[in-house]
Amino acid sequence: MTFCCRKIGMMRSTLFLCLCFSGFVCAVLPADDGWVRRRGQYIELVTDLESSQEADRLVASFDAAVTQWVEFWQIDQFDLSSFRVSAFVMRDEGAFRQAGFIPPEVPDFNFGYAMGKKIWIKAQQSEYYTRHLALHEGVHAFMFAAFNGAGATWFQEGTAECLALHRNFGRSIGINVMPLTREEVPYWGRFKRMEQLRNESQVPTLKSVLGYKPNLLGDVGAYSWSWALVAMLDAYPEYRGDLLELAAKGFKRGPGFNRHFMMAFQSEWPILLARWQMMCHDLDYGFEWERERIEIGMNDPLWRGQPLKVQVSADQGWQSAGVRVPGGVKMRLRPSGTVTLANTTRPWVSEPAGITLRYHRGRPMGQLLVCVLPNAPNDAEVYLSEPAVYPLTKEATLEIDSYSWLLFRVNESVGSLSDNQSAFEVNMEVSR
Ligand SMILES: [Zn+2]
Incomplete structure (x- = not known):
């Protein structure tokens, strides 16, 4: 419902400038044919959504998102003046077909479809998810307008998911966010699907995603992993330039695009595989890249057995010992210290064994974990193997098979790290 409409003289009675209760400005097109029509700067919407406020919010969100897509891709020179998408957001798909809004060349689809500057979206059970899908299809239209394509399927869907995932709406919308809670993104469901696939040991290798x-046929898992890969490329500052260059190669299709990607990341490949494996293991609500970037390199010094002290902060994700450990080494690890986990009813002080009153992923909260991450993980299979993660509750001996990084973290859900304090210490030495 609108409380303030001002008629624009030159459009006479056919077009109103509408300042809605939420402060959005959009044009309300004549609706005498029964459809709800709205025109924004970059979108012209035809819908049968019951709520005209939802239609207003969608148009305002879309317009604000487009300028953020331009910023994301750093393409200030891109001429937006001719970019306007015709969007059909549908509850009753049959009615849209009957009205001729869906041409016969549009195939059956599960959620949404984009063709040129036209997009079709099936209205979902939450306003968030309907808007998410409209932005997702809008990104496809945008990528074709800006780059003449969006490359291989993983890149096309991954970028669409990244730039559709949002917080708030209207002019306050922020795109490319990491959801904090399920309630923030109702029916989005990507993390739920990822968790199912983790439990079924069906997390894809990077090669599988490429x-x-x-035609993904609405496979939520495939959309999720495509998003994860693009989000990871965006999250590491050293990959950002390559991500922008990849977008510029969007006119290339499948294998040609992937060849370009693999060449760009050739020297970085083992690091990329290692980061991929750990991100897929941990992605969930509240995941923060500021805490979860894994700082490892092929040039990390080889550990030659000298005693080493590693600090493991409780408010960070996986933290490297800073060395690569050669195969055939047997080492002794001695954990010590206490950390404070403060996300519960009262601060909990934990020793390396953790607090057995609460569990995360089957292990006591606050438990110190160690991960042996090979420098050359196997990327030949369809699915990733589980990372080799062990509890480090007391002095322990670890045998390393092949060149590996050694990572540590405190066991807690990724969204609960911010209020943790202090660090464990791990002493590393050769076991004789
Ligand atoms: Zn898509």
Whole structure:
């Protein structure tokens, strides 16, 4: 409902400038044919959504998102003046077909479809998810307008998911966010699907994701992993330039695009595989890249057995010992210290064994974990193997098979780290 409408003289009675209760400005097109129509700067919407406020919010959100997509890709020179998407957001798909809004060349689809500057979206059970899908299809239209394509399937869907995932709406919308809670993104469901696939040992290798075929048929898992890969490339400052260059190669299709990607990341490949494996293991609500970037390199010094002290902060994700450990080494690890976990009813002080009153992923909260991450993980299979993670509750001996990084973290959900304090200490020495 609107409380303030001002008629624009030159449009006479056919077009109103509408300042809605939420402060959005959009044009309300004549609706005498029964459809709700709205025109924004970059979107012209036809819908049968019951709520005209939802339609207003969608248009305002879309317009604000487009300028953020331009910023994301750093393409200030891109001429937006001719970029306007015709969007059909549908509750009753049959009615849209009958009205001729869906041409016969549009195939059956599960959630949404984009063709040129036209997009079709099936209205979902939450306003968030309907808007998410409209932005997702809008990104496809945008990528074709800006780059003449969006490359291989993983990149096309991954970028669309990244730039559709949002917080707030209207002019306050922020795109490319990491959801904090399930309530923030109702029916989005990507983390739920990822968790299912983790439990079924069906987390794809990087190679599997690169090989996704064009018709994903609404496979939520495939969308999720595509998003994760693009989000990871965006999150590491050293990959950002390559991500922008990849977008510029969007006119290339499947294998050609992937060849370009693999060449760009050739020297970084083992690091990329290692980061991929750990991110897929941990992605969930509240995941913060500021805490979860894994700082490892192929040039990390080889550990030659000298005693080493590693601090493991309770408010950070996986933290490297800063060395690569050669295969055949047997080492002794001695953990010590206490950390404070403060996200519960009262601060909990934990020793390396953790607090057995609460559990996360089957292990006591606050438990010190160690991960042996090979420098050359196997990327030949379809699915990733589970990372080798062990509890480090007391002095322990660890045998390393092949060149590996050694990572540590405190066991707690990724969204609960911010109020943790202090660090464990781990002493590393050769075991004789
Ligand atoms: Zn898509």
